[in-house]
Amino acid sequence: MRLELIDDGPVNSRFLVHLDDGARVEAVRYRGDTLCLSTQVGCAVGCPFCASGANGLERPLTEDELRFQVDAAEEAGGPLERLTLSGVGEPLHAHRATRPFIDWARERGLPTSLTTSGGPTARLREWLHAPHNGLTLSCHAGTEPTRARLVPRGPSLEELFDTLADEHRRMTNKRKKKTALAYLVLAGENDSDAEVDAFVERALPLGFRVHLYGYNPVPTSTHRGPDDATFDRIEERMRAAGARVVRSSRARRRPNGGCGTLVALRRAQ
Numbered sequence: 001m002r003l004e005l006i007d008d009g010p011v012n013s014r015f016l017v018h019l020d021d022g023a024r025v026e027a028v029r030y031r032g033d034t035l036c037l038s039t040q041v042g043c044a045v046g047c048p049f050c051a052s053g054a055n056g057l058e059r060p061l062t063e064d065e066l067r068f069q070v071d072a073a074e075e076a077g078g079p080l081e082r083l084t085l086s087g088v089g090e091p092l093h094a095h096r097a098t099r100p101f102i103d104w105a106r107e108r109g110l111p112t113s114l115t116t117s118g119g120p121t122a123r124l125r126e127w128l129h130a131p132h133n134g135l136t137l138s139c140h141a142g143t144e145p146t147r148a149r150l151v152p153r154g155p156s157l158e159e160l161f162d163t164l165a166d167e168h169r170r171m172t173n174k175r176k177k178k179t180a181l182a183y184l185v186l187a188g189e190n191d192s193d194a195e196v197d198a199f200v201e202r203a204l205p206l207g208f209r210v211h212l213y214g215y216n217p218v219p220t221s222t223h224r225g226p227d228d229a230t231f232d233r234i235e236e237r238m239r240a241a242g243a244r245v246v247r248s249s250r251a252r253r254r255p256n257g258g259c260g261t262l263v264a265l266r267r268a269q
């Protein structure tokens with residue numbers, strides 16, 4: 001395996017991870033101290049706005065391949081402080097590697113967060129109680145048709161929120177504080193008042209924070225982000241309804257590290 005630096009910016013450094021079978025995925029070092037790792041070569045969820053799953057799924061990464069990304073990034077750029085499983089792939093689909101990996105990382109003093117579309121929900125139940133450093137559930141919708149369009153092979157909102165409501169009763173306060181819901185705003189897709197209100201209505205009873213994400217355009221998609229006024233209006237609307245809203249960090253909106261922009265290259269390419 002080999003790590004290749006492909007974009008060294010002032011805030012983020014982006015790497016191509018060459019795997020032994022010839023497949024390649026990307027990883028990003030944010031602000032010098034946080035590594036965003038990929039967990040699969042491609043992704044089966046097929047969110048139409050995301051470059052990572054544009055070519056479907058080839059295979060999940062092994063635990064060794066996850067560890068390699070950490071070791072090689074530290075060798076290239078010095079010690080890391082935290083990790084996030086938010087690159088290419090759905091971490092719950094790579095459960096066999098990702099679940100032991102967060103224990104390994106913890107032993108190294110590297111708290112690890114993850115972003116997931118929530119399926120399969122049987123695994124989500126386990127992960128909601130796991131010793132992660134933050135679990136962000138990609139929702140991106142308030143109604144089922146929008147969810148089915150934007151997260152095609154993820155669980156429905158009903159299945160997702162039923163699972164969350166059920167586990168919420170068993171979660172410790174610390175786990176609740178570490179869990180958040182993500183809403184990526186896409187122009188003309190999920191930026192209407194009705195869609196936002198429907199999402200907030202589902203989200204509020206759980207009391208989780210809401211991460212409001214701006215969109216990073218990618219060549220594989222025609223989706224676009226909202227204008228600033230629309231983004232501000234949605235944030236205000238969520239806050240006025242009682243949601244605790246956090247905007248995505250600047251580092252994750254930069255062209256060389258934006259969420260949803262990391263790619264996977266199959267062996268044959």
Ligand code: SF4
Nearest residue numbers: 043045047050053089
């Ligand atoms: S957004 Fe996440 S779950 Fe959706 S296709 Fe991209 S990597 Fe997969």
